[in-house]
Amino acid sequence: MEDKKARIIQAAIEVLSSKGIEKTKVSDIVKRAGIAQGTFYLYFPSKLAVMPSIAEVMVQKTLSYLEKNVDPEAAIQEQLQVLIRTVFQLQNEEREKTALLFAGLASSEYLKEWESIYAPYYKWMSTLLGKAQARGTIRSSLDVNRTARLLIGIIESAAEQIYLYDQIDEMEAKVQTDELYTFIKHALGIEVL
Amino acid sequence: MEDKKARIIQAAIEVLSSKGIEKTKVSDIVKRAGIAQGTFYLYFPSKLAVMPSIAEVMVQKTLSYLEKNVDPEAAIQEQLQVLIRTVFQLQNEEREKTALLFAGLASSEYLKEWESIYAPYYKWMSTLLGKAQARGTIRSSLDVNRTARLLIGIIESAAEQIYLYDQIDEMEAKVQTDELYTFIKHALGIEVL
Amino acid sequence: MEDKKARIIQAAIEVLSSKGIEKTKVSDIVKRAGIAQGTFYLYFPSKLAVMPSIAEVMVQKTLSYLEKNVDPEAAIQEQLQVLIRTVFQLQNEEREKTALLFAGLASSEYLKEWESIYAPYYKWMSTLLGKAQARGTIRSSLDVNRTARLLIGIIESAAEQIYLYDQIDEMEAKVQTDELYTFIKHALGIEVL
Amino acid sequence: MEDKKARIIQAAIEVLSSKGIEKTKVSDIVKRAGIAQGTFYLYFPSKLAVMPSIAEVMVQKTLSYLEKNVDPEAAIQEQLQVLIRTVFQLQNEEREKTALLFAGLASSEYLKEWESIYAPYYKWMSTLLGKAQARGTIRSSLDVNRTARLLIGIIESAAEQIYLYDQIDEMEAKVQTDELYTFIKHALGIEVL
DNA sequence: TATGAATGAGGCTTCATTCAT
C-alpha cells in the first residue's frame, strides 16, 4: 500500500534530520518505520532513491504552510513579511533537515529532479507575484517566473545562512530578516514611502 | 612540503568534480596526486578534512577572479554586471564542483567552517558596497555587511539554478542574468533612469 | 494441476539456459511461468528441487530424439554415426543448458539422483549394444552395461568440449566427430576394412 | 607476495571440498588462510575469480602425479594402466572436489578458461600418444591431439561416474577400470593378443 | 489452489585508516 511508502519517507526524514545523510543507514530507516529491511526495497530501488521523495514532502510542507499563512488578498508587503517569516521559521524548525537534504540530493544522481520537485513552489510564488503585478503594486518590468525563482533562492539562502553561520540569536535574526525584507521590497519596486 | 598538500587539494578538487562526494575515494585522490595512500594521512587527518581546504581554494579562486575583473573605481552598475557575469561563468566552468563541494561540507562536521571560509568573500563584497554607499550610488538604508551576504546568496543561488535546472541555453542564460541584474539594482536602490 | 508443474519446469529450463544456475532466481522462473511467487512452492519444496525434474526432461528429450533417429535395425556403424550426430546437435542446440544443469545438480543435494535420471538413457544404449553383440558386429568381450556408460560419457564429454573450448567451426566439428567415431569403432571392435 | 595468493587458493580448495561451492563463503576462506577479509580482494576481484586458480592447481597436481608415475619409456599398455589408476585414485581422494569445482567453474563466467587450464594436461597426453605412435604401438590413423582430449574426457567421465553413482565398491571399481582399459586399448588400436 | 507482499538472515564487497618497512 501507499501507506507503507509514506511511512518509509517519514521515517527517512526523521532519521536523516537527526543523523545526517552520511550516517543514515537503511537499517535505521526501516527500524523506525517498523518494517523489514527487504521491504524498503519494494518501494525504493536504493537508499539514495528516497531523497527526492523526502524533498517533495518538504516542499509540500512548506507550500501548505505558506498557503495557510499567506493571505492571497493581503497587500504584497504583508505577504512578503509572512513569507519570509514562515520560511525562516520552517528552516529553524527543520534545522539540519534542509541542509542535509540538499546534501543528500546533491550527492545522489537525483540532483536533476530538484527542478520538478520545486516546480509547485515556483508556481505558487509566480502566481503571487502575478497578482501583485496585476494590481500594480510591484514593478511591471519584472518577469514573474524568473523573479519567483530569484525570490525563493534568496530567501532560502538567507535562511540557511542564519542557521549555518550564526548562533541563533533572536535579535540578529530579526535584523537579518528586516534587511532581507527591505532588500526584496526594493527589488520588487514596491513603493516605500 | 606544502607543495604536496597543495597537490592533494588540487587532486581532490578534480576528483570531486568528476565523481561527486559520495563516490570520491581516498584512493582516487592519491592516484591523481601521484602519491601513496598513506601519504594522504600525513597531511590530512581524515578524508573529510580536505573539504574545508577545497572550499578555501575555491573561494580564493573566485575572489582572485573578481579582484582581477571588477574595477574598484567603476560605477556600481558596471561592477555588478561584471560580478554577476564572473560568478556565473565560474559556476559554469566549475560545473558540479560547487554543489558537490557544498554537499561535501554539509555532510561533514566541517559545516561550521563555511562561515570563516566565506569571510574574505563577504568582506570583499562589503567593501564594494561600502564604497558605493559612500559615493551615494546605492541606498544609504542598507547594511553593507548583511547585504553583502544577501547578494552573494542570491547570485550563487541563481547561478546554481541555471546549471541545475535549465539546459544551458545561451539565450535563456542572458535573460536570467538580466533579470537578476535588474532585481539587484532595484534592491540596492540604484537609480534607474 | 500437473500442467502447472510442467510449466514451472519448462520455465526453469529456459531461465537456466539463459542466465545460469547462479543467477537464476525463483522470481525469474515464476515470471516466465506466469504464476505467482508462492505458487512455485506448492509444486516444489525449494528452488533446488526443480533441478532433477529438469534433468529428467532433458534426458527424455535426448532419448526421444535418439529413438526417432536411430534405426534399431540398421548396422551398428550407422547407428553410431546417427547417435553421435544427434548428441552433438542437441548439445549445440541446448548450448549452456547441459553444463549449467550439471552445475545445478552438482551444487545441490540432488547429485545422487543423477544415476536414476540417466538410467533410461543407459538402458537404451545397453539394448543397442546388446543387439549388436548378438548380431556379432561388436566384440563379444565387452560388457554392454558398463560400455553403455563409457560410450555416453565419451560422447557427451566430446560434445561439451566442442562447445566449451572451440569456436564452433563447422570444419573442425566434422573432423572431431570423425575422430570420435573412429575411436569408438575401434573401441567396440567393429570390423574396419 | 605471491605466497599469500597461494595461501588463498589453498584455503579455497580446502573449504570448497568440505562445504561445496554454494556454501563456501569468502569469510570461510580468509579464516582458513589466516588473512583479513579485505585482503582476499587484493588478490582476487571476486569470490568466483578463485575458481580458475583452483582448477589450475588441481590440473597441475594431476599432471605432477602422472609425470611421477607414468614411465615415459614403458609400453603404452602399462602407461594406460597407470594413467587410469592414477586418475581414478585422484578422483577418489579428491572426492567432491572435482565435481564441486566443475560446478563452480560452470556457474561462473570463467567457464571459458577451462580450455587454457587443461592445455598442459592435453599436451602431456598428446606427447604420450605421439611417442607411442612413433613406436608403432598404437594405430597410425589417429590424430594425437584430438585423441588426447577424447582419452582425458572418457577417463574423467568414467572416474566421475564411479564416485557419483556407485557406492564405492572395490570390486566393481576394478571391473569398471578393466572395462575402460579394454575399451581404450581397442580404441587406440593396441595389439591385443 | 493461488496470490504476492512481506520477511530477514546473511553474504559480498568497499574503503577509510593503519603500520611495518
Add this chain to the structure above:
DNA sequence: AATGAATGAAGCCTCATTCAT
C-alpha cells in the same frame, strides 16, 4: 617523509521462503 599492503568494520542489497488473504 613516504610507501602501499594489510586490515576489518560495517552496510547495502538480494532473494529464498512464508503466510495472511
